[in-house]
Amino acid sequence: MPLPRRTFLTGLAGTAGVAAVSCSGTPADGVTPHSPASGAARAPSRTAAAEAARRLLPRHWGQIEFRTASEKAGAEDSFRVTGRRGRITVTGTTPSTQLTGLRHYLKHVTHANITWAGSRTDHLPDRLPAPAAPLAGAANTPHRFVLNDTNDGYTGAYADWEYWEHEIDVLALHGYNEVLVYAGADAVHHRAFQEFGYTDAELRAWIPGPAHQPWWLLQNMSSFPHPVSRQLLDARARLGRRICDRLRDLGMTPVLPGWFGTVPPDFEKKNPGARTVPQGDWVGFARPEWLDPRTGHFARVAAAFYRAQDELYGPTTMYKMDLLHEGGKPGDVPVGDAAKGVEKALRAAHPGATWVILGWQHNPPKAITDAVDKERMLVVDGLSDRFPHITDRESDWGSTPYTFGSIWNFGGHTTLGANTPDWAALYEKWRTRKGSTLRGISLMPEAADNNPAAFELFSELAWSDGDLDLTSWFKEWSTSRYGAADPHAEAAWDTLRRTAYGTTRADEWAEGADGLFGARPDLSAKSAAAWSPKKLRYEAADFEPALGELLTVRPELRDSSAYRRDLLDVARQALSNRSRVLLPRVKEAYDAGDAARFDRLTREWLTLMDLLERLVATDSRHLLGRWVADARAWGADAAERDRLAYDQLTLLTVWGTRSGADAGLRDYANREWAGLVGGLYRLRWERYFTALRAALAEGRAPEEIDWFAVEEAWIKDPGRLATRPKGNTYKIAAKVRAHLEGN
Structure with a gap:
């Protein structure tokens, strides 16, 4: 069928040289562990795509046959979809590429949708329809990298295999072939450093709780909030191995943390002759010390690290390392020499491996990129759609291969939106210009x-060619997302295209503004997180009509998790946006000493919070109780379950210590979830308004409140948190619309 947006690249010319795997075959059970002695990574499984289809399409998987195309040297991944009614054939270069072809078929032929936030497949007919003509696609770039270093914290450090299995399936459907895996990295450090004089207890005290481990791996912090248990290390190692093996089965590359010098305390004392460089502080936390990469001690630790990693997870071909991340100090070590030492150690363990490094702030400097083998480095750029002055990454990084990346989300904020016009304007231009070293995409929301x-x-950027027409793309999205065309769905998404998804990097932001309900109370608050936009990046009034349009979508298209998720997101965002309209009015009333108006406006504020709490409580993915229960499930006893819950809750609230909270980390990971909105957030604002009202009545300054103490007390006893959704999303979204229209 004709595509309403830019055309997909021509794929396979035929089906010669392919191996077929029918979905009706019997898939293998379990996961076969990699043998470290083999020295080679596990090969893709011939049945992996079929097994994924069985999980994703349990009623239809038997109608799909997957075939593996013969790979041609230097050719990009590609797929081809053919077949007849009730018998669809998907041919692709790898199992994950075959799944990408399946998603292309589902979107363009059946108007079905599977994403990481809602799906629509229940409307599929008993027999899958045949494509009117063969569908073909090919990747326009070799690297399709996904997940941020912070993902294992802000998305969920305590996710189980059921979650990861589905997440990997969805990433494969969307064409990604390189996935960052942090789960279980703690076990690698624990094993490796026992060879250098550290006891089990010392290392477990140094390793942070799982929710905070990403920043330890980035060399920002350690030893918070409690020592990890041995059983937790072992359990996370098993999960990490399972994730890596599934990625290999699908022909995807696990991108594992490399080692660039982070060491536990007292390394010099335990290893005479070693040379470490103090790293100072990071936002209120003491950073771990850095072992000089030029030394023999560095080479020996690196060898032990990679050996332990291979034993636990098997080898890979890509290793993520961010030398001197966010203020790291080289001391008197020349940065170029340090980079050479890190690279040499990696090559000794894995000669053909690629060093993956984040493009963030001033990293990587040319001192790094000029010192290493550029063809074995990949910069995953986190700022492509953030700053307008970024126009020539070839010059910035000396023609080092890099990816076009986006970080549209910070801290897990529930904010809706992204700089999609920048994607349309920049990706193809940068990829095809003369001398370009752009070699991929990197999807990295925090x-x-x-x-x-x-x-x-964003996923489709790597599988398309030519100009991107956003108007046409969002129109087609509204059809495939809900299963059929609907004028109200189309109108809703066109409104969203022009507002939340119509922002650009001209204002030097890549994320939308968070709401003020999650801010630590202050009448002058401009954001909840210290480093978030201080104002909406579009007009709130222009956004709200999308809610009415979604509510008017015809009933038969509303019965999917995709529709319910979108309706909740839009209603939640409309409520959240009102916080930015209302708070300045509350301040005006207080400053004017108008107690009656102050009372009326603060009642409205709390009413909006109560309505928001009811709305997000209808969805399991918006429940704080689920997040806490996930953490508790990993504990071996009541005491450990309490420690893990504390690890989770601190990340979303104070983030860490008082000094870190005061330095700006508090509410960095704010989100509009049930249990947070109606719990800590409402508690804070109600107490604040009460204090202000008393000050008005008595003609004095308001009392000072120790907010960290309030927050810490709530973290330790948040009360009963729901783990199951309650209420009807549609009915409550309709109440949201009625309330907003009446106020």
Whole structure:
């Protein structure tokens, strides 16, 4: 069928040289562990795509046959979809590429949708329809990298295999072939450093709780909030291995943390002759010390690290390392020499491996990129759609291969939106210009499982050719997302295209503004997180009509998790946006000493919070109780379960210590979830308004409140948190619309 947006690249010319796997075959059970002695990574499984289809399409998987195309040297991944009614054939270069072809068929032929935030497949007919003509696609770039270093914290450090299995399936459907895996990295450090004089207890005290481990792996912090248990290390190692093996089965590459010098305390004392460089502080936390990469001690630790990693997870071909991340100090070590030492150690363990490094702030400097083998480095750029002055990454990084990347989400904020016009304007231009070293895309929101439209649109950049027509793309999205065309769905998404998804990097932001309900109370608050936009990046009044349009979508298209998720997101965002309209009015009333108006406006504020709490409580993915229960499930006893819950809750609230909270980390990971909105957030604002009202009545300054003490007390006893959704999303969204229209 004709595509309303830019055309997909021509794929396979035929089906010669392919191996077939029918979905009706019996899939293998379990996961076969990699043998470290083999020295080679596990090969893709011939049945992996079929097994994924069985999980994703339990009623239809038997109608799909997957075939593996013969790979041609230097050729990009490609797929081809053919078949007849009730018998669809998907041919692709790898199992994951075959799944990408399946998603292309589902979107363009059946108007079905599977994302990491809602799906629509129940409307599929008993027998799958045949494509009117063969569908073909090919990747326009070799690297399709996904997940941020912070993902294992902000998305969920305590996710189980059921979650990861589905997440990997969805990533494969969307064409990604390189996935960052942090789960279980703690076990590698624990094993390796026992060879250098550290006891089990010392290392477990150094390793942070799972929710905070990403920043330890980035060399920002350690030893918070409690020592990890041995059983937790072992359990996370098993999960990490399972994730890696599934990726290998699908022909995807696990991108594992490399080692660039982070060491536990007292390394010099335990290893005479070693040379470490103090790293100072990071936002209120003491950073771990850095072992000089030029030394023999560095080479020996690196060898032990990679050996332990291979034993636990098997080898891979890509290793993520961010030398001197966010203020790291080289001391008197020349940065170029340090980079050479890190690279040499990696090559000794894995000669052909690629060093993956984040493009963030001033990293990587040319001192790094000029010192290493550029063809074995990949910069995953986190700022492509953030700053307008970024126009020539070839010059910035000396023609080092890089990816076009986006970080549309910080801290897991529930904010809707992304700079999609920048994607349309820049990706193809940068990829095809003379001398380009752009070699891929990197999808890196700090938390995943949000903004499903942005997720799908960004993913398709790597599988398309030519100009991107956003108007046509969002129109087609409204059809495939809900199963059929609907004028109200189309109108809703066109409104969203022009507002939340119509922002650009001209204002030097890549994320939408968070709401003020999650801010630590202050009448002058401009954002909840210290480093978030201080104002909405579009007009709130222009956004709200999308809610009415979604509510008017015809009833038969409302019965999917995709529709319910979008309706909740839009209603939640409309409520959240009102916080920015209302708070300045509250301040005006207080400053004027108008107690009656102050009372009326603060009642409205709390009413909006109560309505928001009811709305988000209808969805399991918006329940704080689920997040806490996930953590508790990993504990071996009551005491450990309490420690893990504390690890989770601190990340979303104070983030860490008082000094870190005061330095700006508090509410960095704010989100509009049931249990947070109606719990801590409402508690804070109600107490604040009460204090202000008393000050008005008595003609004095308001009392000072120790907010950290309030927050810490709530973290330790948040009360009963719901783990199951309650209420009807549609009915409550309709009440949201009625309330907003009446006020």
